[in-house]
Amino acid sequence: MSALADHLIIAPIILPLVAGIVTLLLGEPRRNVKAGINVASSFALVAIAVALLVKADAADGPVGVYRLGDWAAPFGIVLVADRLSAMMLLLTAILGSAAVVFSLARWHRAGAHFHSLFQFLLMGVNGAFLTGDLFNLFVFFELLLVASYGLALHGSGAARVRAGLHYIVVNLAASLLFLIGVSLIYAVSGTLNMADLAARIPGIAAGDRPLLEAGAAILGTAFLLKAGMWPLCFWLPTSYAAATPPVASVFAILTKVGVYVLLRLWLLLFGDGAGASAQFGGDWLLYGGLATVAFGAIGSLASQDMARLAAFSVLVSSGTALAAIGLGQTGVTGGALFYLASSTLGVGAFFLLVELVERGREPGADVLAVTREAYGEGEEEVDEEDEVGLAIPATMGALGVAFIGCAVIIAGLPPLSGFVAKFALLTAALNPAGAGQNVAPGAASWILLVVLIVSGLAALIAMTRAGIRVFWAAPDRSVPRIRVIEMAPVAALLLLCAWQTVQAGPVMRFMQATAESLHAPQNYVREVLKPGAAPSGGTEP
Amino acid sequence: MTEIVLAIGIGTFAASGMWLLLRPRTFQVIIGLSLLSYAVNLFIVAMGRLHTDMPPVLEKAGPGDPALYADPLPQALVLTAIVISFATTALLLVVLLAARGLTGTDHVDGRETPP
Numbered sequence: 134m135s136a137l138a139d140h141l142i143i144a145p146i147i148l149p150l151v152a153g154i155v156t157l158l159l160g161e162p163r164r165n166v167k168a169g170i171n172v173a174s175s176f177a178l179v180a181i182a183v184a185l186l187v188k189a190d191a192a193d194g195p196v197g198v199y200r201l202g203d204w205a206a207p208f209g210i211v212l213v214a215d216r217l218s219a220m221m222l223l224l225t226a227i228l229g230s231a232a233v234v235f236s237l238a239r240w241h242r243a244g245a246h247f248h249s250l251f252q253f254l255l256m257g258v259n260g261a262f263l264t265g266d267l268f269n270l271f272v273f274f275e276l277l278l279v280a281s282y283g284l285a286l287h288g289s290g291a292a293r294v295r296a297g298l299h300y301i302v303v304n305l306a307a308s309l310l311f312l313i314g315v316s317l318i319y320a321v322s323g324t325l326n327m328a329d330l331a332a333r334i335p336g337i338a339a340g341d342r343p344l345l346e347a348g349a350a351i352l353g354t355a356f357l358l359k360a361g362m363w364p365l366c367f368w369l370p371t372s373y374a375a376a377t378p379p380v381a382s383v384f385a386i387l388t389k390v391g392v393y394v395l396l397r398l399w400l401l402l403f404g405d406g407a408g409a410s411a412q413f414g415g416d417w418l419l420y421g422g423l424a425t426v427a428f429g430a431i432g433s434l435a436s437q438d439m440a441r442l443a444a445f446s447v448l449v450s451s452g453t454a455l456a457a458i459g460l461g462q463t464g465v466t467g468g469a470l471f472y473l474a475s476s477t478l479g480v481g482a483f484f485l486l487v488e489l490v491e492r493g494r495e496p497g498a499d500v501l502a503v504t505r506e507a508y509g510e511g512e513e514e515v516d517e518e519d520e521v522g523l524a525i526p527a528t529m530g531a532l533g534v535a536f537i538g539c540a541v542i543i544a545g546l547p548p549l550s551g552f553v554a555k556f557a558l559l560t561a562a563l564n565p566a567g568a569g570q571n572v573a574p575g576a577a578s579w580i581l582l583v584v585l586i587v588s589g590l591a592a593l594i595a596m597t598r599a600g601i602r603v604f605w606a607a608p609d610r611s612v613p614r615i616r617v618i619e620m621a622p623v624a625a626l627l628l629l630c631a632w633q634t635v636q637a638g639p640v641m642r643f644m645q646a647t648a649e650s651l652h653a654p655q656n657y658v659r660e661v662l663k664p665g666a667a668p669s670g671g672t673e674p
Numbered sequence: 675m676t677e678i679v680l681a682i683g684i685g686t687f688a689a690s691g692m693w694l695l696l697r698p699r700t701f702q703v704i705i706g707l708s709l710l711s712y713a714v715n716l717f718i719v720a721m722g723r724l725h726t727d728m729p730p731v732l733e734k735a736g737p738g739d740p741a742l743y744a745d746p747l748p749q750a751l752v753l754t755a756i757v758i759s760f761a762t763t764a765l766l767l768v769v770l771l772a773a774r775g776l777t778g779t780d781h782v783d784g785r786e787t788p789p
Binding site: 282289 | 695703710711718721723751754758759761762763765772777782783784
């Protein structure tokens with residue numbers, strides 16, 4: 134029993150891998166079976182992530198260090214599931230489940246191998262969140278990127294291929310930067326294990342330190358590119374807006390992979406215990422993040438269609454998280470994590486909603502119709518029979534309410550979680566020493582305050598304008614036919630945000646605990662490097 | 675001497691790759707990415723220090739003096755990196771052909787810039 138529970142850490146990687154392979158082997162005609170496997174696997178991932186989260190929150194320090202092949206830490210690759218990893222796994226699984234249920238209505242028929250690619254993407258993302266080794270991180274990054282290339286082109290069409298080409302080239306270039314950074318760090322420190330690296334950095338010779346920092350900076354550039362920091366983000370809005378809605382919704386977590394790695398590595402390697410390199414590059418994160426927020430806000434004001442608006446909201450979301458992390462205060466990091474969860478869910482829901490809202494406005498289904506002709510015409514009738522469209526009463530009403538929910542979360546207005554997140558973040562930024570203490574905040578905190586408030590206003594204006602244009606000032610629009618399984622994921626994501634608001638106390642406590650363990654990584658390092666005492670005791674003879 | 679030759683080689687690959695990456699035709703971009711990945715692969719090997727006549731694998735007699743062996747890890751890394759960049763280049767080629775077919779041009783933006 135306990136042996137099985139120890140192996141739970143690797144389940145978020147193995148399960149999507151197996152599901153992806155099985156769906157790959159099934160062949161295109163059995164699409165319903167594939168869809169079933171995909172949904173089952175995604176929901177199982179939610180359950181696994183919840184289990185890991187509960188375990189991580191109960192234990193002090195990283196719950197589980199899973200030694201692959203039972204090699205001890207600096208020599209073998211380890212998977213580490215602490216609070217942050219478990220939380221990101223849960224976010225991925227929730228967003229993935231919502232997107233896959235949404236795709237069942239029509240989008241999964243828009244091209245080949247949707248379900249396999251989707252599972253491989255989840256596997257790559259989960260692996261990136263779990264791994265404790267830099268090169269293994271590279272491998273998982275490549276896995277998730279290759280799957281995302283396929284998914285970005287899902288549905289085909291000139292616009293997607295055009296945007297996908299940019300996406301692929303930019304990410305390939307970033308991967309090369311990643312490799313340069315990793316090899317520089319290895320050359321200086323002689324290790325690729327993150328915990329071992331954190332232990333060795335204070336002792337790096339002064340002459341080698343510039344080389345190490347150059348390596349870390351190049352590595353950071355690669356992650357900043359994936360997180361979409363200005364000026365490395367010009368590829369993002371076009372390719373996210375061009376991707377099919379369920380794919381774009383999952384892509385909302387891809388930028389968060391970049392944010393996650395920066396958060397993890399920066400606090401682990403260049404935290405307060407890093408000697409001469411402490412806080413290296415923090416200002417870059419802070420001001421780069423602020424510039425990203427500004428760029429995203431201006432972009433969302435300028436965007437003509439809602440998909441682009443959603444893509445710019447992704448930028449604002451990751452910019453805010455980066456800037457808050459760059460401030461380097463425990464309380465602010467906790468608020469940033471809360472914000473990360475709420476904004477990821479909100480933006481994911483918005484990407485799904487955009488397609489539903491736009492459906493009544495223009496014949497957006499033409500691309501789909503063409504590809505549907507190309508892929509399996511024969512099953513059309515079968516699908517029509519078992520998937521009878523259910524007319525939701527007051528469709529427009531439901532869409533409107535969901536739209537308002539998304540707008541409130543993304544703009545950060547009360548009463549939903551976006552407001553709680555920004556409030557927590559700014560309170561901590563303006564009160565560096567904690568509540569009751571009267572310590573003057575630095576200039577950076579004030580800039581953060583102004584930028585966040587103004588960007589919230591910009592998001593509100595952009596969303597309101599889009600809402601008025603779509604819901605009120607469109608007399609010729611027809612009420613779109615929307616099925617329950619398309620509306621349910623959006624509603625579920627928004628309800629989760631509402632739940633996050635209601636349960637703000639416990640959730641915030643969890644986020645603060647996460648931030649504290651990130652800012653004091655000694656426990657993490659000790660647990661990972663602990664010799665012997667293999668947790669996978671069941672496999673030993 | 676080896677160091678200088680290798681450094682010049684990496685620099686030439688990287689510079690040509692970078693220049694081609696910034697060109698407007700998709701084929702130039704893909705060749706540029708390939709050249710850049712060669713540069714990076716050589717760089718990874720160089721990061722394991724340059725040696726001649728030093729095996730990366732321990733001999734049968736058992737572990738001897740580590741100074742007599744090359745660092746095997748960068749060689750393992752570079753193998754992985756080669757495989758991955760090979761696969762992604764192949765994938766990019768497919769996308770490149772699809773873009774050429776769908777947009778009718780080999781410009782990276784999918785449309786010719788007006789003269």
